[in-house]
Amino acid sequence: MPQIPAPFPAARARRLRRNEWMRDLTRENALSVSDLIWPLFVRDGTGIEEPVSSMPGVMRRSIDKVVEAANEAANLGIPVIALFPYTDATKKTSDCAEAVNPDNLVNRATRAIKAAVPDIGIMLDVALDPYNSDGHDGLVQDGIVLNDETLMMLEQQALVQAEAGADILGPSDMMDGRIGVIRRALEGNEYFDTAIMSYSAKFASAFYGPFRDAVGASGALKGDKKTYQIDAGNADEALRMVARDLDEGADMVMVKPGMPYLDICTKVKSEFRVPTYAYQVSGEYAMIEAAAQNGWIDRDKVMMEALLAFKRAGCDGVLSYHAFEVAQRLRKDMDFF
Numbered sequence: 001m002p003q004i005p006a007p008f009p010a011a012r013a014r015r016l017r018r019n020e021w022m023r024d025l026t027r028e029n030a031l032s033v034s035d036l037i038w039p040l041f042v043r044d045g046t047g048i049e050e051p052v053s054s055m056p057g058v059m060r061r062s063i064d065k066v067v068e069a070a071n072e073a074a075n076l077g078i079p080v081i082a083l084f085p086y087t088d089a090t091k092k093t094s095d096c097a098e099a100v101n102p103d104n105l106v107n108r109a110t111r112a113i114k115a116a117v118p119d120i121g122i123m124l125d126v127a128l129d130p131y132n133s134d135g136h137d138g139l140v141q142d143g144i145v146l147n148d149e150t151l152m153m154l155e156q157q158a159l160v161q162a163e164a165g166a167d168i169l170g171p172s173d174m175m176d177g178r179i180g181v182i183r184r185a186l187e188g189n190e191y192f193d194t195a196i197m198s199y200s201a202k203f204a205s206a207f208y209g210p211f212r213d214a215v216g217a218s219g220a221l222k223g224d225k226k227t228y229q230i231d232a233g234n235a236d237e238a239l240r241m242v243a244r245d246l247d248e249g250a251d252m253v254m255v256k257p258g259m260p261y262l263d264i265c266t267k268v269k270s271e272f273r274v275p276t277y278a279y280q281v282s283g284e285y286a287m288i289e290a291a292a293q294n295g296w297i298d299r300d301k302v303m304m305e306a307l308l309a310f311k312r313a314g315c316d317g318v319l320s321y322h323a324f325e326v327a328q329r330l331r332k333d334m335d336f337f
């Protein structure tokens with residue numbers, strides 16, 4: 001139970017809100033650069049930075065430009081970037097063969113970044129959707145997303161990504177049994193130190209809409225992802241998924257989307273006390289940018305407040321498309337470490 005304050009006027013809450021230094025002194029949670037994971041979209045070509053229309057300010061970058069961005073992020077102290085491939089439509093097939101190609105776009109980008117910017121962590125999604133002509137995270141047969149057959153693909157995908165140099169694998173596919181399969185494959189192939197951040201509490205959400213545009217999956221997606229992602233009404237189930245993934249070998253867990261699911265973040269952290277992350281997803285980013293463009297909110301203030309909320313909710317870090325800009329601001333305001 002929180003300490004019950006003395007009655008007024010012995011206690012005046014406003015004494016601690018009186019001015020900026022007092023508020024700084026008594027603030028319980030803070031956001032720092034080391035809390036940030038920056039998602040980046042990769043496309044083919046050279047010298048390209050192509051805007052994503054549904055996510056103002058976000059680009060699809062060719063590998064050389066992703067390397068530049070990774071270098072700038074490392075200079076700011078951002079610990080990890082998460083790479084997502086925008087795969088050419090001609091490389092999307094129903095067998096998702098490109099997912100397990102050791103030289104696919106995301107694996108080439110990973111190698112290039114590792115060579116040029118060795119000090120930044122690289123996280124890669126394990127899921128078939130960027131490579132699937134059906135747009136789903138798993139193999140589809142007769143309209144059904146197949147679980148066990150998909151696991152065999154995810155295992156191969158994880159191995160080629162680990163081989164390319166990924167530091168953290170983020171299984172985001174929501175197939176049952178995936179964490180165990182991936183962990184066994186990593187151990188069996190001597191990738192002892194490849195970490196898994198499981199998208200454990202990943203909800204079937206309309207907030208992913210702009211991301212699917214960014215990776216070119218929205219046109220391809222047939223139906224929705226409700227047969228594998230968690231129903232928006234379920235908190236107990238999300239906790240069971242976290243327990244299961246930890247049991248199967250996840251090192252870190254994630255809640256996704258972020259802001260509409262802050263209650264889940266708090267529950268996961270208080271129940272399991274493990275490294276817990278949230279993904280502030282594309283729809284959350286787009287809402288902030290769109291409202292700001294209309295002059296309805298103060299963009300910069302909302303951007304910082306929304307991320308601080310994740311720390312207050314119990315998260316150890318957050319994936320955010322605002323990460324780069326936020327890191328620049330934090331560095332400017334508090335460069336004393």
Ligand code: PBG
Nearest residue numbers: 127129172207208211281282283
């Ligand atoms: C797919 C994946 C998605 C996101 C990350 N990995 C979309 C989905 O599940 O459809 C969403 C990220 C975002 O919306 O910012 N495996």
